[in-house]
Amino acid sequence: MNIYQHFRPEEREYIDQVLDWKDYVEQQYTPKLTDFLDPREQHILKTIIGENSDVKCSLFGGTSDGERKRALLYPDYLTPSDKDFQVSLFEIHYPKKFVTIEHRQVLGTLMSLGLKRGKFGDILLSGEQIQFFAAKEVNNYIKNHMDSIGRAGVKLSEKPLNDAAIQKEQxxxxxxxxxxxxxxxxxxxxxxxxxxxxxxxxxxxxxxxxxxxxxxxxxxxxxxxxxxxxxxxxxxxxxxxxxxxxxxxxxxxxxxx
CATH class of the missing domain: 3.10.290.10 (RNA-binding S4 domain)
Incomplete structure (x- = not known):
């Protein structure tokens, strides 16, 4: 069966990557952690891995209902926990009395740091509270390089995942x-x-x-x-x-x- 026929031509490169991840886990008998994936990438991944494979797959992005998630592919002997996904939560502190910061500004600032989009997950806005999830391996880089959003100076603090803001999106x-x-x-x-x-x-x-x-x-x-x-x-x-x-x-x- 040609697996590519079930997906779009432009998705072939990503499909090859998923197949490489699967082969790695099968051959090395060790888990493989991905960057944050968007919902479409998650769908493709789950379709390729399937439910009856020797390689299992779990998704986690910091909260149970998050949009962007990291995937962990692993042999059937492993029972993964949230810690295995290496997700960090940052809160942005800024002069709330003087400026308003929007989702697009946070996203633009993170992209301007030179990070791939896959290195950070959902951006959470709840009233004046702003947080975002990031891959733990880039924590220090983000802390050292993110000091402003637009013209506003900002500071970051790392928070436990269970302190994630509740999204008001409906x-x-x-x-x-x-x-x-x-x-x-x-x-x-x-x-x-x-x-x-x-x-x-x-x-x-x-x-x-x-x-x-x-x-x-x-x-x-x-x-x-x-x-x-x-x-x-x-x-x-x-x-x-x-x-x-x-x-x-x-x-x-x-x-x-």
């Missing part, structure tokens, strides 16, 4: 029927805009799938994808249930309130 689950899984069709249905409007959004580059701008209207959406429309929030494709008698697709999405 998702509304919806059942949607679409004529195809093309990106423009899905956008039209879930954001309640015309097909022509969805094409315009794609051409303008304001649509992202799994954090990457997509300008191909015929891009095929899949389970686990997160689709965002600038200024209108984002949706998760939670499940593709199959086709109706009229040959349309039934999908379940979570829409950010």
């Amino acid at each position: 998702w509304e689950e919806m059942n949607v029927t679409v004529s195809s899984l093309r990106l423009d069709t899905v956008i039209s249905s879930v954001f309640h805009v015309s097909r022509q409007k969805s094409l315009t959004y794609i051409q303008q580059g304001v649509i992202k799938v799994n954090w990457s701008a997509i300008e191909n209207s015929s891009f095929q959406c899949d389970e686990g994808d997160i689709i965002s429309l600038r200024g209108c929030g984002r949706v998760k494709i939670l499940q593709i249930e199959g086709k109706t008698k009229k040959d349309k697709w039934r999908i379940v999405v979570g829409k950010q309130k």
Whole structure:
């Protein structure tokens, strides 16, 4: 069976990486810890590893309901704990009376440090409290290089994982029927805009799938994808249930309130 046929052509490099991780665990009989993975990468990983493999897989990103998670691939003799995932929690201290810091600013600052996106996980905002998860191996680098966000001076403190802020994001689950899984069709249905409007959004580059701008209207959406429309929030494709008698697709999405 050709495993690549079940995924997108641009995902082939990542699939090869997952297969290498799996081979490593099988041959060395030792665990392999990955960077933080987005939901689509997690979905691909779980699909490839499967449930009946000699290699097992667990995911953890700092909280049980986090979005970005590290994966631990391990032989069946091992029972992993949260500590095995090497996740740290940082809180950002800043002059709250004088400045407001947004999610995009935190993300931009972390990226400007020269770190790969995979080295840090979810960014948590709860009121004025701002935290983020990071891979433990880059703790010292972050502490030594992150001293400002925009024009605001900041300080970091490391916190226990159980002190993670509670996210106030709310998702509304919806059942949607679409004529195809093309990106423009899905956008039209879930954001309640015309097909022509969805094409315009794609051409303008304001649509992202799994954090990457997509300008191909015929891009095929899949389970686990997160689709965002600038200024209108984002949706998760939670499940593709199959086709109706009229040959349309039934999908379940979570829409950010």
